Amino acid sequence: xxxxGPVIRNPVRPAFDKASRDxxxxxxxxxxxxxxxxTIQIFxxxxxxxxxxxxxxxxxxxxxxxKECEDHTWHNLIPYVxxxxxxxxxxxxxxxxxxxxxxxxxxxxxxxxxxxxxLSEYSRLCDHITxxxxxxxxxxxxxxxLYLVMIRDYMYEHIADLTGARxxxxxxxxxxxxxxxxxxxxxxxxxxxxQSDDFLGRVHGLVDRNxxxxxxxxxxxxxxxxxxxxxxxxxxxxxxxxxxxxxxxDTPYLAYAELDFEVPVGIKGxxxxxxxxxxxxxxxxxxxxxxxxxxxxxxxxNVDDRRCVFxxxxxxxDEIESLINHFKIVMExxxxxxxxxxxxxxxxxxxxxxxxxSTGGGTPWKVHCRAPSFVHMGGAHRMLEGGQLAxxxxxxxxxxxxxxxxxx
Amino acid sequence: xxxxxxxxxxxxxxxxxxxFEYLTTRKDxxxxxxxxxxxxxxxxxxxxxxxxxxxxxxSPYDTDRFGAALPRFSPRQxxxxxxxxxxxxxxxxxxxxxxxxxxEPKWVMAFGVCATSGGFYQNYxxxxxxxxxxxxxxxxxxxxxxxxxxxxxxxxxxxxxxxSQHLIVNDRx
Amino acid sequence: xxxxxxDILDRVKERFGQxxxxxxxxxxxxxxxxxxxxxxxxxxxxxxxxxxxxxxTAVDWPDRDPRFDVVWHFYATRNRVRVRVxxxxxxxxxxxxxxxxxxxxxxxxxxxxxxxxxxxxEGNADLRPILLYEGFVGHPLRKDYPKRQEQPLVPYRExxxx
Numbered sequence: 069x070x071x072x073g074p075v076i077r078n079p080v081r082p083a084f085d086k087a088s089r090d091x092x093x094x095x096x097x098x099x100x101x102x103x104x105x106x107t108i109q110i111f112x113x114x115x116x117x118x119x120x121x122x123x124x125x126x127x128x129x130x131x132x133x134x135k136e137c138e139d140h141t142w143h144n145l146i147p148y149v150x151x152x153x154x155x156x157x158x159x160x161x162x163x164x165x166x167x168x169x170x171x172x173x174x175x176x177x178x179x180x181x182x183x184x185x186x187l188s189e190y191s192r193l194c195d196h197i198t199x200x201x202x203x204x205x206x207x208x209x210x211x212x213x214l215y216l217v218m219i220r221d222y223m224y225e226h227i228a229d230l231t232g233a234r235x236x237x238x239x240x241x242x243x244x245x246x247x248x249x250x251x252x253x254x255x256x257x258x259x260x261x262x263q264s265d266d267f268l269g270r271v272h273g274l275v276d277r278n279x280x281x282x283x284x285x286x287x288x289x290x291x292x293x294x295x296x297x298x299x300x301x302x303x304x305x306x307x308x309x310x311x312x313x314x315x316x317x318d319t320p321y322l323a324y325a326e327l328d329f330e331v332p333v334g335i336k337g338x339x340x341x342x343x344x345x346x347x348x349x350x351x352x353x354x355x356x357x358x359x360x361x362x363x364x365x366x367x368x369x370n371v372d373d374r375r376c377v378f379x380x381x382x383x384x385x386d387e388i389e390s391l392i393n394h395f396k397i398v399m400e401x402x403x404x405x406x407x408x409x410x411x412x413x414x415x416x417x418x419x420x421x422x423x424x425x426s427t428g429g430g431t432p433w434k435v436h437c438r439a440p441s442f443v444h445m446g447g448a449h450r451m452l453e454g455g456q457l458a459x460x461x462x463x464x465x466x467x468x469x470x471x472x473x474x475x476x
Numbered sequence: 477x478x479x480x481x482x483x484x485x486x487x488x489x490x491x492x493x494x495x496f497e498y499l500t501t502r503k504d505x506x507x508x509x510x511x512x513x514x515x516x517x518x519x520x521x522x523x524x525x526x527x528x529x530x531x532x533x534x535s536p537y538d539t540d541r542f543g544a545a546l547p548r549f550s551p552r553q554x555x556x557x558x559x560x561x562x563x564x565x566x567x568x569x570x571x572x573x574x575x576x577x578x579x580e581p582k583w584v585m586a587f588g589v590c591a592t593s594g595g596f597y598q599n600y601x602x603x604x605x606x607x608x609x610x611x612x613x614x615x616x617x618x619x620x621x622x623x624x625x626x627x628x629x630x631x632x633x634x635x636x637x638x639x640s641q642h643l644i645v646n647d648r649x
Numbered sequence: 650x651x652x653x654x655x656d657i658l659d660r661v662k663e664r665f666g667q668x669x670x671x672x673x674x675x676x677x678x679x680x681x682x683x684x685x686x687x688x689x690x691x692x693x694x695x696x697x698x699x700x701x702x703x704x705x706t707a708v709d710w711p712d713r714d715p716r717f718d719v720v721w722h723f724y725a726t727r728n729r730v731r732v733r734v735x736x737x738x739x740x741x742x743x744x745x746x747x748x749x750x751x752x753x754x755x756x757x758x759x760x761x762x763x764x765x766x767x768x769x770x771e772g773n774a775d776l777r778p779i780l781l782y783e784g785f786v787g788h789p790l791r792k793d794y795p796k797r798q799e800q801p802l803v804p805y806r807e808x809x810x811x
Binding site for chain 2: 076077078079080099100101102105106107127128129130131132135136147148151154155198201202213214217218220221224234235236471472
Binding site for chain 3: 077170297300407425445
C-alpha cells in the first residue's frame with residue numbers, strides 16, 4: 069500500500085488522558101459522528117454505559133468569522149452573518165443590522181419593523197422544526213422527521229420566493245430590507261401555516277405520549293436552574309428549567325411589544341421539557357406571524373438615509389450623484405460613527421448578541437458574535453455526566469448546537 | 477498435477493485478444509451499472525450545507541430515487557464520501573482519516589462551494605478546497621447548492637462511475 | 650430606546666464610585682483596573698443580581714498602550730439591565746483575573762479569548778485551545794496576524810497545489 073505519510077498531529081488534547089479507575093474506559097465520540105452534528109468531539113470516561121466525566125471540544129467549524137468581518141465593509145459582511153446560525157439566518161441578519169443601526173442612530177420604518185418581526189418568527193419556526201426533526205430522527209422517529217422536513221421545505225421555497233435563496237438569505241440591510249414582499253406571498257404564508265399546524269399536530273400525536281419517547285427524554289439531561297444561569301444558558305434550555313427569560317418579553321425590540329404571546333416554560337429542565345418548550349414556541353410563533361400579517365401596512369421599506377441605503381437602480385443609471393452614492397456605499401462601505409454597541413436578539417437557541425466596535429470607517433474594527441450555542445457547549449458536560457452513553461444523543465439534539473454559530 | 481497454464485492476455489498488455497477485450501468491456505459496463513445505483517454515501521456533514529443535505533436526502537427531493545439513499549455513518553460501509561460544508565484546518569485530519577478508512581472503490585463529492593474551494597472563507601482557518609486533502613470526483617457549486625444541483629451532481633457521478641474501469645480482473649486475475 | 654432599570658444602574662454607579670460612567674445604547678459601561686475585576690464581578694452578581702455572564706472578549710488597539718481592552722457583558726434577568734465591564738491590559742503582561750470561580754460560563758469564553766487574543770486569565774488553569782487547535786502559533790484576531798496565514802495540520806496533496 070501507500071508509504072506511511074507524515075505524522076498528523078491530533079487537533080485537540082483531552083482534559084484527562086488517564087482513567088480515574090482501572091475498570092473505566094475513555095472513549096472519543098465525534099467529531100464525525102451523526103449525534104454530534106459533525107463538529108463536536110466529546111471525550112467521555114465510561115463506567116460500563118454510564119458517563120462519569122465528559123470533556124466537550126468544539127472549534128471544528130471555526131472558519132474565522134470575526135477576522136473575515138474585519139476585512140469587509142459593514143454591508144458586505146452580511147452573508148457571513150447569515151452563516152452563523154444557518155437554521156435561522158434571518159434572525160442573525162436582523163440582530164446584526166439592528167446593532168449597526170444603533171451605532172448610526174437610524175430608526176427603521178414601520179413596515180421594516182413589522183416585516184422583520186414576522187420574518188424573525190418565521191425563521192424561528194424553521195429553526196425549531198429543524199431541531200425537533202433532527203433530534204427525533206436521531207431517536208429513530210423517521211416518520212416525524214419526514215413530516216417536519218417536508219413542511220420545512222415548503223417554508224424554504226417560500227422564503228426563497230422573497231429572498232432568492234433557500235437557506236442563506238442575506239436579506240437584512242442596514243436601514244431596512246433587501247426587497248419588498250412579492251405578489252401573493254402572504255396568501256401562500258397562510259397556506260403554509262395551516263399545513264404546518266396539521267403536520268405539527270401529527271408529530272404531537274406520534275411522539276408526545278409515546279412510551280419510548282418519554283422514556284428516552286424524561287429525566288434525561290437534567291440541568292438545574294442555578295446551574296443553567298451559572299453556565300450562561302439562555303433560550304429554550306433556560307426556559308425549560310422554569311425561568312421565563314425571553315428578550316422578546318423582557319426588553320422588547322422590533323414590534324414584539326405590540327404582540328400577544330406567552331413565554332412557555334418547563335418544570336424539570338430535562339430533554340422532554342426542552343422538546344415541549346420548543347413545540348409550544350412553534351405555536352406561539354405561528355400566532356405571532358398571524359398578528360404581524362395584520363399589523364403590516366403599506367409604506368416605505370427602507371429609511372431615507374443616503375449614508376447606508378442604496379439608491380434606486382433607475383436613479384443610479386440616470387444621475388451621477390446616485391451613481392457615486394452607490395459606488396461609495398459598495399466600495400467604501402457606510403460610514404458608521406465611532407463607538408461600541410452590544411445588541412441582543414432572542415435567537416432560537418438563546419441570546420444572540422452582536423458586539424460591534426467602530427472607529428468611524430467603512431469597515432468594522434471588531435465584530436463579535438455572542439453565540440448561544442458556544443456558551444451552551446461550556447456547560448454541556450453537566451448534562452451528560454451521570455447519564456447513559458445513549459442519552460448523549462437526545463441531550464445533544466435538544467441543546468441544538470449549531471456548528472456555524474458555535475465555532476464561528 | 478501438472479496442469480497446463482493458459483496465458484491470459486490482459487487489456488492494455490502487449491498482444492490483445494479481441495475476445496478478452498470484449499469480455500472486459502462488457503464486464504466494466506455491467507459492474508459500473510451495478511455500482512452506480514448502489515452508492516452508499518457517508519455524509520461528512522459540517523456546516524450550513526447540512527440543511528440542504530437534509531432536504532435532498534429526505535421526502536421532497538429524495539436521493540433514494542437515484543440509488544444513493546442510505547447514509548452510512550461508518551466509513552467502512554460507505555463508498556461515497558460526501559463532504560458537506562466547510563472543512564477547516566482543525567477538521568482536515570479527521571477528513572483524511574475517514575477517507576483512508578473507506579474501502580475501494582470510493583468516490584468523493586465536494587458538496588457546496590466551501591468544500592470545493594473554501595468559498596468566501598479565505599482565511600487562516602478554512603482549507604481552500606478539500607482537494608488539497610483528498611482527491612475529489614465531483615464538485616457541486618452553490619452556497620449552499622439547491623437540491624436540484626445536488627441531484628445533478630449525483631447523476632454526473634453516476635455517469636462517471638458507469639464510464640470508468642472497474643478492476644475486478646487484474647494482472648493477478 | 651428604553652433603558653430598563655435606570656435606578657439600579659444609578660445604584661451600581663454609586664457602589665463603584667463611577668458616577669460619570671456612560672450608558673451607551675442602554676448598557677452601563679464600567680471601567681476597572683485589571684486587579685479589581687474579580688471583586689467587581691462578585692459585587693455585581695451578589696449585590697445587584699447580575700447572574701448571567703454573557704460574554705467575554707477583547708479588542709485589540711495596536712497603536713495604543715495598553716494595547717488590549719478586555720470586555721465582559723453581564724445581564725440581570727430580574728431587573729433586565731445590562732452592564733459592560735472593561736479593563737485595559739498591556740501586551741507585555743496581558744493577564745486579567747479569571748471569573749471561573751463565580752460563573753461556570755467563564756471557563757469556555759475565557760478559553761476562546763485566550764485563543765483569539767492571547768489574553769491570560771489568572772485562576773483559569775484550563776486554557777487549552779477551544780476554537781483553534783493544538784500547535785497553532787499566534788492569536789488570529791490580533792490585528793498583526795495576517796488574515797490568510799494558514800497553519801495546516803495535514804500537508805497539502807502534491808497534485809492539488811496551485
